[in-house]
Amino acid sequence: MNPFDAPHPTNELKATAPVCDRCGSRVAGLCQPLDIAALDEISSESQQTSMPAHSMVFREGDPAGKVFTLIEGFAKLTRLLPDGKQQVVGFRFAGDVIGYTTLPSYPFDAELLTDSRLCRLERGQLDGLLRRYPKLERRMLDLCVQELTATQEQLVTVGRRSAEARVAAFLLSLVEASRRRGPPRTVLEMPMTRADIADFLGLTLETVSRSLTAFRKRGWIREPVHHRVELINLPALSALAEGTSDNG
Amino acid sequence: MNPFDAPHPTNELKATAPVCDRCGSRVAGLCQPLDIAALDEISSESQQTSMPAHSMVFREGDPAGKVFTLIEGFAKLTRLLPDGKQQVVGFRFAGDVIGYTTLPSYPFDAELLTDSRLCRLERGQLDGLLRRYPKLERRMLDLCVQELTATQEQLVTVGRRSAEARVAAFLLSLVEASRRRGPPRTVLEMPMTRADIADFLGLTLETVSRSLTAFRKRGWIREPVHHRVELINLPALSALAEGTSDNG
DNA sequence: AGAATGCCTTGAATCCGTTCGACGCGCCGC
């Protein structure tokens, strides 16, 4: 039914919603509280698609008719200002829901940063599922509250912290996001460009670049390869992000 | 049962949830989709209280055991940084819900800006109501999505707009909030201090003061009395907030 | 009434982040 659910020739689990078996959404996302029966139903109503980097999942103002879960990959959510500047309102990682809103149209663009796999569901179908599985609606609300709290946190970062403190906070949020998805790692995927990070933090890309260079020179981080960071001195980054200038 | 529901000696409606009859929550808030029976139940489980200006409804970190609806008055929600600076993450107006979260503790302070009246409900009671009235849970989700969208909007304002554009956007958001509560007015309540506004917009109180003075000198606004603004030239304010520097 | 306090306004100097310009590097297509 779909090209992704059987990478191993000997997949013995295909009787129980095989599509969902290794989806991040079961760990941290929408589908976490569902039993096998519900997963079966969801997987039969949803469609998996795969899209290349830089493609738009949807645009601000499009009728909000579909809901997505990011199975694999990275995405950014952006709002455009009339003068052309953009604000990144959030990044999304494997397992995260993208595009759920009660509004008639999406309030932001969603663009993939990497080649990705998505689980797509019609809004009407999701609403039906929400009605049939109260746990799902509750989960939806939980995720919304989580996201709201994260956005308020971001508001604090953008509103009150210095440039370097913002970049440090961003790196720490990457750690947090990675922890949500699996065991803690010191080397993290960071597929966003300096410009993306700048648009997230309310800075220019030059300032982001300078901050990261400064961290590198202080030995706090390393960038072994493009789009990957190693956080060496987490306490220092935390202290900087918190505004606690006295080093510990 | 409570001192507020019968200001007129001749109240003939007291048989049908009299407490809720004139509450803003029925117009724009949580209780909007409820019928008389549900309102009766809610009003019997909730308690009305009245609190003076500058009192704290709850503090960041307090166990999130209660949910409030602001019946009358104004409140600000703030997060504190380790270095003492504060970020106002939002203002709340009559009819708005305050303090609903699925987290174990409140993620921000809630402080009243004016003498206010509040409707208080135990979190457990609300959860019970949510189970009995699916419409209510749906409404909760709607409100959360609305708030998330507003917070993202605020992120754009703080992240990408100039000081004067932020202040203009703030004034326009006051108009929006007042429109939610009733017929459009040109003279608006603005009970927050310059410092509050600054902490909301990621500016200093001096910059806010200078911006408002500039607007006044251009004839765009008037401040007939303390804590009240009249918006005279809405198009100019909108243009400035949008970053459209070419005046129309 | 007079003093004290909180909030707002205004000015001058400073500073942090931006702007503008240039260059290096890796990747891709030709």
Next chain:
DNA sequence: GCGGCGCGTCGAACGGATTCAAGGCATTCT
């Protein structure tokens, strides 16, 4: 191999917002 392009880095100059400081105006307290 070469040129073009996207992305990242770096330096110098600029500018908008902050910081620091002073003073005004209400309201409250004594």
